[in-house]
Amino acid sequence: MTQERAPLWEALIKHTAVAGAQFHIPGHRSGQAIPDEFLQFAGTGIFKLDLTEIPGLDDLHQPQEAIADAMALAAQAYGAEKSFFLINGTSCGLIALILACCGPGDKIIVPRNAHRSVLSGLVLSGAVPIYYQPAVIEDFCCFVGPDYLEIEKLLNENINSKAVLSVNPTYYGVAGNLTQLAGICRRADVPLVVDEAHGTHLRFHTDLPPDALSSGADAVVQSTHKTGGSLTQSSLLHLQGPRIDADRVAEALRMVQSTSPSYPLLVSLDLARRQLALRGRELLEKTLQLARWCRDKLSRIQGVRVLGPEHLGAAGAQYLDPTRLTISLLPRGLTGHRTAELLHRKYRVFVEMADAAGVVAVLSLGTTQEDCRLLVEAVQEIAASAAGQPLQLPQTLQLPQPKVAISPREAWQSPGRDVLLESSLHCICGETVAVYPPGIPAICPGEAITQPVLDYLLEVRQRGCHVQGPRDASLQKIRVLC
Ligand SMILES: Cc1ncc(COP(=O)(O)O)c(C=O)c1O
Numbered sequence: 097m098t099q100e101r102a103p104l105w106e107a108l109i110k111h112t113a114v115a116g117a118q119f120h121i122p123g124h125r126s127g128q129a130i131p132d133e134f135l136q137f138a139g140t141g142i143f144k145l146d147l148t149e150i151p152g153l154d155d156l157h158q159p160q161e162a163i164a165d166a167m168a169l170a171a172q173a174y175g176a177e178k179s180f181f182l183i184n185g186t187s188c189g190l191i192a193l194i195l196a197c198c199g200p201g202d203k204i205i206v207p208r209n210a211h212r213s214v215l216s217g218l219v220l221s222g223a224v225p226i227y228y229q230p231a232v233i234e235d236f237c238c239f240v241g242p243d244y245l246e247i248e249k250l251l252n253e254n255i256n257s258k259a260v261l262s263v264n265p266t267y268y269g270v271a272g273n274l275t276q277l278a279g280i281c282r283r284a285d286v287p288l289v290v291d292e293a294h295g296t297h298l299r300f301h302t303d304l305p306p307d308a309l310s311s312g313a314d315a316v317v318q319s320t321h322k323t324g325g326s327l328t329q330s331s332l333l334h335l336q337g338p339r340i341d342a343d344r345v346a347e348a349l350r351m352v353q354s355t356s357p358s359y360p361l362l363v364s365l366d367l368a369r370r371q372l373a374l375r376g377r378e379l380l381e382k383t384l385q386l387a388r389w390c391r392d393k394l395s396r397i398q399g400v401r402v403l404g405p406e407h408l409g410a411a412g413a414q415y416l417d418p419t420r421l422t423i424s425l426l427p428r429g430l431t432g433h434r435t436a437e438l439l440h441r442k443y444r445v446f447v448e449m450a451d452a453a454g455v456v457a458v459l460s461l462g463t464t465q466e467d468c469r470l471l472v473e474a475v476q477e478i479a480a481s482a483a484g485q486p487l488q489l490p491q492t493l494q495l496p497q498p499k500v501a502i503s504p505r506e507a508w509q510s511p512g513r514d515v516l517l518e519s520s521l522h523c524i525c526g527e528t529v530a531v532y533p534p535g536i537p538a539i540c541p542g543e544a545i546t547q548p549v550l551d552y553l554l555e556v557r558q559r560g561c562h563v564q565g566p567r568d569a570s571l572q573k574i575r576v577l578c
Contacts, residue, residue, distance in 0.1 A: 097165060097168070097169060099169060099172070099173060099369075099370060099373035099374055100370070100374065101165075101169065101370070102166070102169075102363075102366045102367050102369075102370045103162045103163075103165035103166045103169065103366065104154075104162045104163055104165075104166040104359075104362055104363050104366040105363050105366050105367055105370075106162070107152055107153055107154070107161070107162035108145050108147065108153065108359065108363055110152070111147065111150075111152055111153060112126075112144045112145070120148055120150055121148055121356070122146055122147075122148065124143060124146070126140075126143055126144045126146075126147075127140045127143030127144060130143055142360055145359055145360050145363060146358065146359060146360055147359050148356065148359070153359070156181060156183070156353070156357040156362065157346075157349075157350050157353075157355065157357075163181065163362065166181070166362075166365070166366040166369070167179050167180060167181055169366075169369060169370075169373075170332055170334075170365070170366075170369045171334065173299075173369050173372065173373040174299060174307075174309055174316075174332070174334050175299070175309050175310065175336070176309055176316075176334035176335060176336050177335055177336045177337070177342075178334070178335045178336075178342045179332055179333065179334045179335075180332070180333040180334075180345065180346070180349060181330070181332065181362050181365050181366075182317075182330065182331040182332065182333055182349070182353065183329060183330060183353060183354065183357045183358055183361045183362065184329060184331075184352065184353050184354065185319060185321070185329050185330075185331050186211075186213070186291065186293040186317045186318065186319045186331045187211070187213035187216075188213075188331075188349070188352045188353055189317035189331055189332075189333040189349075190211065190213045190214055190217055190261075190289075190291055190317055191213055191216050191217040191220060191348075191352050192333070192345055192348035192349045192351075192352055193217070193259075193289050193315050193317065193333070193340070193345065193348070194214070194217030194218065194220070194221050194223060194259070194261075194289075195217065195220060195221050195348040195351070195352075196340060196341065196344040196345045196347075196348045197258050197259040197287060197289070197340065198221045198222075198223035198258045198259060199221065199222060199223070200221070200222030200223070200503070200505070201222060201223075201224060201503070202221075202222075202223045202224065202256075202257075202258040203223070203224050203225075203226050203254050203256060203257045203258060204218070204223045204224070204225060204226065204257060204258055204259045204260075204261060205225075205226045205227075205228065205247060205250050205251065205254070205257055205259070205260045205261065206218075206225045206226070206227060206228075206261045207227070207228055207229075207230050207239075207242065207261070207262065207263055208227045208228065208229050208230065208495075208498070208536045208537060209230050209239045209263065209266075209535070209536050210261065210263060210291070211263070211291060211293070214261065214291075215504055215528075215540070215541075218503070218504040218505065219504045219505045219508045220505070221505075222503055222505040223258070223503065224500060224503045224504075225500060225504070225540075226250055226254050226257065226500075227498050227500075228242070228243070228246050228247060228250060229495060229536065230242070230243075230263075230266075230412055230536070231243065231410045231411070231412050231413070232492065232534045232536075233268075233270070233403070233407050233410070233413065234489075234492070235401060235403075235407065235424065235453070236268065236401075236403050236407070236422050236424055236453045236454055237451065237452065237453040237489055237492070237534050237535075238266065238267075238268040238270065238403065238422060238451075238453070239263075239266050239267075239268070239270070239412075239534065239536070240266065240270045240272065240410055240411075240412035240413035241262065241263065241264040241265060241266060241270055241271045241272030241274075241412040241413065241414075242262040242263075242264060242272045242274075242277055242412050243272065243410070243411035243412045244272065244273055244276040244277040244280055244411065245411060246411075247260055247262075247277060247280065247281075248280045251280065251281070251284045251286060255284075257284075257286050258286070258287075259286060259287045259288075259289050260277070260281050260286055260287070260288050260289065261289045261290075261291065262274070262277065262288065262289070262290050262291065263290075263291045263293075264290055264291070264292060264295070264308060265292075265294050265295050265298075265305055265415070265417050265420075266294070267294060267420075267449060267456060268403060268420060268422050268456060269294065269305075269403075269416055269417030269418075269419070269420030269422070270403075270408070270412070270413050270415070270416055270417075271295075271305035271306075271413075271414060271415040271416070271417065272411060272412035272413065272414055272415075273411070273414045274288075274290065274306065274308055274311035274312070274313060275306065275311045275312060277311075278311050278312030278313055279312065281314070282312065285339065286339070287314040287315060287337075287339040287340050288312070288313045288314050288315075289313070289314065289315045289316075289317075289340075290308035290313040290315070290316045290317075291317060292307065292308045292316050292317065292318045293317065293318065293319040293322060293331075294319070294322060294323065294417070294420075295307060295308065295318060295323075295417070296318040296319060296320045296322060296323050296324035296332070296372075297323045297324055297372070297376070297380060297419075297460075297461070298417070299376075300372050300373075300376030300377055300380055301376070301377055301380040301381065301384065303384055303418065304380070304417055304418075304419070305414075305415030305416070305417055306415070309334055309336060313336075314335065314336060314337050314339045314340050315333070315334065315335050315340050315345075316333070316334045317331060317332070317333045317334075318331060318332045318333075318334075319331050320332050320365055320368055320369075322458070322460075323419070323458070323460050323461070324368045324369075324372060324461075325367075325368040325371055325372070325460075325461050325462070326361070326364040326365045326367075326368035327360060327361050327364040329358075329361055330361040330362070330364050330365045330368075332365065332369075333345070333349075371461075379461045380419075380461070383419050383459050383460060383461060383463060384418060384419065386459055386463055386464075386465060386468050387418045387419045387421065387459045388418065389465075389468060390421055390457075390459070390468045390471060390472055391404065391418065391421060393472045393476075394421065394423060394472060394475055397475060397476055397479050398479065399425065399427040399428035399479050399482070399486075400423060400424070400425055400427070400428070400475060400479050401423070401424040401425075401426070401427065401454070402421060402422065402423055402424075403416070403420075403421075403422035403423075403424075403454075404416065419458070419459040419460070420456060420457075420458060420459075421456070421457040421458075421459065422454050422455075422456050423435070423454050423455050423456075423457065423475060424453050424454030424455075425454070425475075425478065425479060425482065426453060426454070426486065426487045426488075426489070427486045427487075428478075428479050428482035428484065428486070429482055429483070429484020429485050429486060429487050430478070430482050430484065430487070431452050431453070431487065432450040432451045432452055432453050432454040432455045433450045433451070433452065435450065435454065435455050435475075435478065436450035436455045438474075438478050439455065439471075439474050439475075439478070442474070442477075442478075443470065443473075443474035443477075443478075444470075445470050445471050445474045451532070451535070452489060452532060452562070453489055457471060490559070490561060492534055493531070493552060493555060493556065493561075495536060495538055495552070496538060496539075496546065496548040496549045496551075496552045497548065498537075498539065498540065498543050498549075499543055499544040499546050499549075500542060500543055500544075501524045501542060501543060501544040502524060502542045502577075503542055504540070504541055504542050506542060507524070507525075507526060507541035507542030507577060508541065510524075510526070510577040510578065511577070511578050512526035512527075512575045512576060512577050512578065513575070513576060513578055514567065514568065514573040514574065514575055514576075515573060515574060515576050516572065516573055517550070517553060517554065517557065517571055517572060517573060517574050518554075520545045520550065520574050520576055521545055521546075521547065521550050522544065522545065522546075523544075523545050523576035523577070524542060524543070524544055524545070524576060524577045525539045525540070525541060525542070525543050525544070525545055525574065525575070525576060525577070526541055526575035526576055526577045527541060527565060527566050527567065527574070527575040528540050528541065528564075528565035528566070529553065529563060529564075529565050529566045529571075529574070530563070530564045530565050531556050531561050531562070531563055531564075532561070532562040532563075532564060535564065537565065538552055538553065538556070539553075541577075542577075545574070545576070553571060553574070556571065557570070557571040557572075
């Protein structure tokens with residue numbers, strides 16, 4: 097089958113072309129029972145596609161026809177041996193991969209800044225994390241990708257690890273050297289699982305960082321909805337090589353995905369794959385041109401910093417996705433949060449993310465020249481009218497070494513109580529405490545409150561740093577396990 101085909105789309109269109117009686121779920125019956133205002137706004141088309149596992153439309157959990165063909169085409173487009181359509185985002189793909197690779201007590205090497213679904217995967221599987229700290233680019237206080245030398249060291253110290261998990265590229269578009277990392281994992285015969293939530297598009301243009309499958313990863317999960325042109329919640333999971341059992345992944349996905357998968361989501365994956373395969377390069381070329389235009393204009397504005405190739409160089413920061421614009425107005429006295437607020441309140445410019453240092457604008461296949469003009473003009477005006485003194489980010493404190501005492505699963509299942517921070521030494525923590533900057537957890541559930549951790553938290557409290565995660569953000573008390 098060629099990439100011109102879109103098997104699930106074709107099956108749905110064929111089905112809708114022939115009228116028939118519908119006695120199946122969903123009960124809105126191709127839009128008949130959809131409330132009027134929704135119908136008037138959305139039209140009828142999308143509701144006609146909202147079908148279920150009836151003859152001719154296959155079954156996501158036992159695919160043999162149109163969905164199997166559509167997934168095979170996705171595998172072909174991405175160079176995978178097997179691909180799965182996901183309807184609960186990259187989150188469910190990461191959970192399923194952890195479940196497929198690890199059982200209770202098994203070790204898995206994970207970055208300390210992993211997405212929260214990784215913690216869910218650890219709780220559900222009973223696996224024990226071996227953490228590595230991602231480096232940070234100081235001016236923007238943003239994490240970088242994996243440092244393969246550090247992971248090699250951890251693999252040598254933990255020879256029976258069941259998997260290595262990496263986030264690459266990061267939210268900021270920064271990527272490490274996955275080829276080196278994949279080589280290390282291959283030699284250790286440990287599967288490399290890459291959270292490529294932000295990298296669906298990488299494979300389709302040579303000016304973008306190398307994608308994880310081409311670099312040799314065993315399993316990759318991508319949020320196609322983020323930059324690939326499909327609907328929100330739709331993602332792809334790809335496998336290659338002998339180290340991960342595809343049947344086990346399928347079983348795990350059956351556990352964590354709905355038994356009523358949305359056909360609009362599934363078909364959006366089929367069509368997004370076709371669009372990327374046939375026109376990805378051309379569409380991304382346009383996106384890249386817009387990104388270059390924005391980057392050029394923004395970096396000429398006085399007092400505006402844009403994350404660029406000049407900030408790369410650390411082991412986990414070898415590449416930058418130019419379609420991500422990380423913009424900081426700290427030199428004009430504005431935090432990222434304030435910048436984002438001004439952008440949307442005064443200019444109706446909505447960015448993807450804001451933190452203390454800056455904002456992240458995501459340029460994608462759908463971005464227009466007009467969007468870019470509005471962004472650049474808004475930043476110009478905000479920078480020109482900002483009267484504040486340059487802001488320095490609070491100096492990052494050296495994070496203490498985590499000491500995992502019990503697995504995240506055991507921590508989840510244990511009752512907790514709140515104690516004064518001062519009296520928590522040697523207790524096992526029952527919550528996550530992350531301090532911004534850099535927003536990486538200082539402690540997670542199941543970890544021991546050692547003297548260095550306690551000293552760090554006391555220092556954080558005394559300095560009045562911004563804390564995320566604990567029930568008591570003032571850090572007078574901390575949740576510990578009984
Ligand atoms: C690095 C990373 N991994 C995983 C996810 C989860 O992806 P999804 O929203 O597709 O479930 C996100 C979401 O923002 C993310 O940023």
